[in-house]
Amino acid sequence: xxxxxxxxxxVILSEAASLELxxxxxxxxxxxxxxxxxxxGQHLQLLLKYFSGDPLVKGIKGFEAExxxxxxxxxxxxPSVQWSDxxxxxxxxxxxxxGGADGLTFGKGTHLIIQP
Amino acid sequence: xxxxxxxxxxxxxxxxxxxxxECVQDMDHENMFWYRxxxxxxxxxxxFSYDVKMKEKGDIPEGYSVSREKKERFSLILESASTNxxxxxxxxxxxxxxxxxxxxxxxGTRLLVL
Numbered sequence: 001x002x003x004x005x006x007x008x009x010x011v012i013l014s015e016a017a018s019l020e021l022x023x024x025x026x027x028x029x030x031x032x033x034x035x036x037x038x039x040x041g042q043h044l045q046l047l048l049k050y051f052s053g054d055p056l057v058k059g060i061k062g063f064e065a066e067x068x069x070x071x072x073x074x075x076x077x078x079p080s081v082q083w084s085d086x087x088x089x090x091x092x093x094x095x096x097x098x099g100g101a102d103g104l105t106f107g108k109g110t111h112l113i114i115q116p
Numbered sequence: 117x118x119x120x121x122x123x124x125x126x127x128x129x130x131x132x133x134x135x136x137x138e139c140v141q142d143m144d145h146e147n148m149f150w151y152r153x154x155x156x157x158x159x160x161x162x163x164f165s166y167d168v169k170m171k172e173k174g175d176i177p178e179g180y181s182v183s184r185e186k187k188e189r190f191s192l193i194l195e196s197a198s199t200n201x202x203x204x205x206x207x208x209x210x211x212x213x214x215x216x217x218x219x220x221x222x223x224g225t226r227l228l229v230l
Contacts, residue, residue, distance in 0.1 A: 006158075043222065044159075044206065046219075051217070090158060090159065094217045102166075103151075103174055104217070104219060105175075106158040106159040108156055108157055108158040109156075
């Protein structure tokens with residue numbers, strides 16, 4: 001079974017600072033990787049995903065993530081954060097061979113607070 | 117846009133009650149999921165279904181059951197609610213085939229069991 005580890009439970013940054021949220025997974029086979037975001041009072045929504053190809057993927061709102069297979073990592077980055085990026089961020093993984101029908105395994109989440 | 121709706125945003129129930137949480141999606145998705153979300157624990161998969169009348173246990177199925185009588189509707193049932201089932205419950209759906217891994221989430225139902 002796969003598992004996901006997010007390094008930081010709480011992160012506080014000032015506006016315009018650079019962001020990197022760590023995510024490591026454990027699974028020996030092909031994986032699909034995701035970052036989801038939950039803004040206060042809103043639905044969980046997809047930020048970006050990696051299935052195959054270019055390991056650097058770009059998502060919405062200026063976010064990007066890099067898949068490093070040798071490190072089993074999929075870290076989320078943003079060069080300059082805004083107050084509106086305050087949210088909870090979840091890394092998730094799905095075994096690539098499963099066809100997606102068997103659900104996602106989520107990390108415990110990182111609560112990001114951006115101070116104006 | 118995919119829309120996943122959940123019948124209630126907030127529910128308060130008493131210990132021992134039978135509780136039904138309903139989820140409906142409008143995009144003809146084959147796959148549907150129930151998760152619970154708890155602070156510091158992230159989302160954990162309770163049950164999922166890849167077709168009508170089909171169901172599979174997720175990581176934490178104990179104390180729960182599900183029903184999928186129609187493609188668009190997936191119900192989560194707490195046969196006898198307990199206080200440790202107080203949580204936020206999230207429903208999700210995903211299409212078949214390529215892209216099935218991308219899930220679309222509902223707004224959640226916050227359940228309090230007294």
